[in-house]
Amino acid sequence: MGEVEEVKLLMTGLSPFAGRIIWALKLKGVEFESVEEDLTNKSDLLLQSNPVRQKIPVLIHNGKPVSESLVIMEYIDEVWNQTCPLLPADPHQRALTRFWAKFVDEKAFASMWSALQMRGKEGGEAALEEAHENLRILEKELEGKQFFGGESIGLVDVTFGSFAKLLDVLDEVMGSDKKMIDEDKFPLMGKWKEQLSELAVVKSCLPPVDKLAAAVQARRNESAAA
């Protein structure tokens, strides 16, 4: 309070990884500047700030860059520690939180992304089954809880939530007859998504439907032309 903080986020509008950081910053009430990157023509700022992996999101706090979305979220939680903790205080609960956040990224996200891209192609069924297996595991984690974080939103909710919201919009835009996170198959997750939608921060971070629709159309045109 009273200190001039400069917080910049290098991002793209479509990235669920950047989406997480936006949710985290908004939950904490941090003022920040979004800098939209063109990934086909990366800015000097991006290349200087994340020379090793050259990816977004990158958080630049008072000139110091932080990369990798899970790392950024822990940083945000440590620096802006007065509001809305993303990680619990108890070490064992923290370890579990980190475990599930990692699971979301390495297993759930990766398998769902594959399943989406392989829809209607050879191996698509197997990819979908793998994605569903990971969703079943996450569904089980929600038993007896409102959010993955318990009674309030936490790191895992933010890690998965931004992606889940994007998926729903993607399903709509693509005219999928079955949602990836199908509420019939995964009722707890369905409730969880509804609860997320009620939160002010989520309402203010709606995925860019128009941009998504344009991106999906562009991909379709590419495959048609190939």
Next chain:
Amino acid sequence: MANNNNGDVKLIGAWPSPFVMRPRIAFNIKSVEYEFLEEQFGSKSDLLLKSNPVHKKIPVLLHNDKPICESNIIVEYIDEVWSAGPSILPSDAHDRAVARFWAAYVDEKWFPNVRGALNASSEEAKNAAVGQLKEGMALLEGAYEEINKGKDFFGGEKIGFIDISFGSMLAWLRALQVMLGGVKLLDEEKTPGLCKWAAKFSADPAVKDVLPETDKIIEFAKLLVAKNKSAAASS
């Protein structure tokens, strides 16, 4: 092993695994005794399957029967619980972010190429993996020079999070160099800092009984590669 103030501490693992080495080094740094429950090569114990049903992988820490999984997560847990001992993560939030970044880099970008080089079915694939490893070494050399503040370790004067994450790979790195016919990953000319660091790290009291001899890893690697080949052939 009784650790009256530490509770019941068990670690499920196996000596060749670099991931298992991480919590072992962390425990040594904190002077915490633990019971090492070694898995048999080629099979998974009921305790492991019960304690880590999601991934079924080692290491798993059982602290008063509560399981903690994923090596870097276990190391952070150890640092937080046994906070009276020397710290493993740095105290500054930005430094912590840098440490976590490089630990993630080792696991997500660097280590898969170790697997790739070992299990490569063609010269091309092997060379590609080695190329990636060498690029990684150059990046890590740069990181070391930037982060060590002129001292011996990534963590400064004492071993820290990046040292443990990357240092745990040294036995396999050295084995790979031999197995690939003298390929230089630790290179006096290209990675002089890391060469010095590797020697210091390996000799550290918290590390020297945990990091296996290169020959033992080579022997084990041959078993592993054979197992992977036969698994691939029968699938």
